[in-house]
Amino acid sequence: MTVSAVTNDPEIDRMVDINGIMTNLHDQGTGYPVMMIHGSGPGVSAWANWRLTIPELAKQRRVIAPDMIGFGFTQRPADNHYSVDRWVNHAIAILDTLGIEQTDLVGNSFGGALSLALAIRHPERIRRLVLMGSVGVSFDITQGLDAVWGYQPSVEAMKSLLDIFAHDRSLVNDELAELRYQASIQPGFQEAFAAMFPAPRQRWVDALASAEQDIRALPHETLIIHGREDQVIPLQTSLTLSQWIGNAQLHVFGHCGHWTQIEHTARFNRLVLDFLSEADNP
Incomplete structure (x- = not known):
């Protein structure tokens, strides 16, 4: 069931019943689908995270950008319990509800960890993978991330x-x-x-990490993007991912923190579109 939102708030688009959870998702453009999963900052929504990217990608793609369970304008579960399993199942249920058998996948930070987990558990559902400032491997929590989650x-x-x-x-x-x-x-x-993410928060970094052998087994062409001056997620996480994922390429933006898609919008959008378009013309 889809409910068209009657609002002037650009953060709210379509409200769709996803296995009993009314989910706010942006569904724009036509073409091969790309799902975009946002990060975990306070007050975040898909639109706040991807507002400068969705319109550009939607010129060539069908862009699906949901507010994940517990975030944005998607319904909160009654038990207020959150886990990688619940978030990944939510993402897959969105694809199933929309009738999307396979998609490209873009994940930012926390969303990168979910994208990794989704690709590991459902490899056939993902064509190409983009990870930006991604969590997904274990690291000593930074002061920046501790401040964000706290x-x-x-x-x-x-x-x-x-x-x-x-x-x-x-x-x-x-x-x-x-x-x-x-x-x-x-x-x-x-x-x-x-x-x-209640304290102590190192456990949530570890809970979002996928096993090394599972990451190494990923067959997908993967674009990894990171800001060199990122104070939230250390650059080393993307260096590690680029070493573990066989079909990976790494792009590091200088003079850039955790907001690659905002600090270097045009270059980020072009890089992602070019990477995804390679799959259209193999």
Whole structure:
């Protein structure tokens, strides 16, 4: 069942019943599908994460960008329990509900860990894989990630997080901090977020990691993207992934923090589109 959202909020698109969970998802464009899975910042939504990428990819692709369970405007589960299993099952159920047998997959940070897990568990459902600033291997949690997951709502706390996310400080201003703070305090948002990654938070880094042998067995052509100055997820995670995934290529953006798709929008979009288009003309 699909409910068309009647709202002027660009973060809300289609509300679709996914196995009993009313799921907000952006479904734009036509062509070979690409699913985009957002990161795990406070108040995040698919649109907040991918707003500069969805319109460009949708010129050539059918773009599916859901708010994952517990995030954005998707319904929260009654038990407020979250896990890789639940998130991966949600993603697969979205594809099943939309009748998509195979898709390209783009994951950002936390979404990269889910994309890895999805590709490992359902390799036939994924054609090509893009991982941006990805979690998915174990590492010592950074102060930046600990601050992100430990966020307690205030404008000042949001300003501090934006400083961590972006290398280019011109992208961080009071208006953006206020906007993202307001997003983080919408009904149910912080309650769900606080339930996902309680201290000690190293265990959640490890819980999101896939086994080395499973990552090494991935057959997919994979594009790995990382900002050199990323303070949230260390560059070493992408170096490790590029060594473990046989059909991988790694692109590192200099003068870039955790927001590659925002700090280097045009170059990021072109890189992803070119990579995905290679599969159209093998």
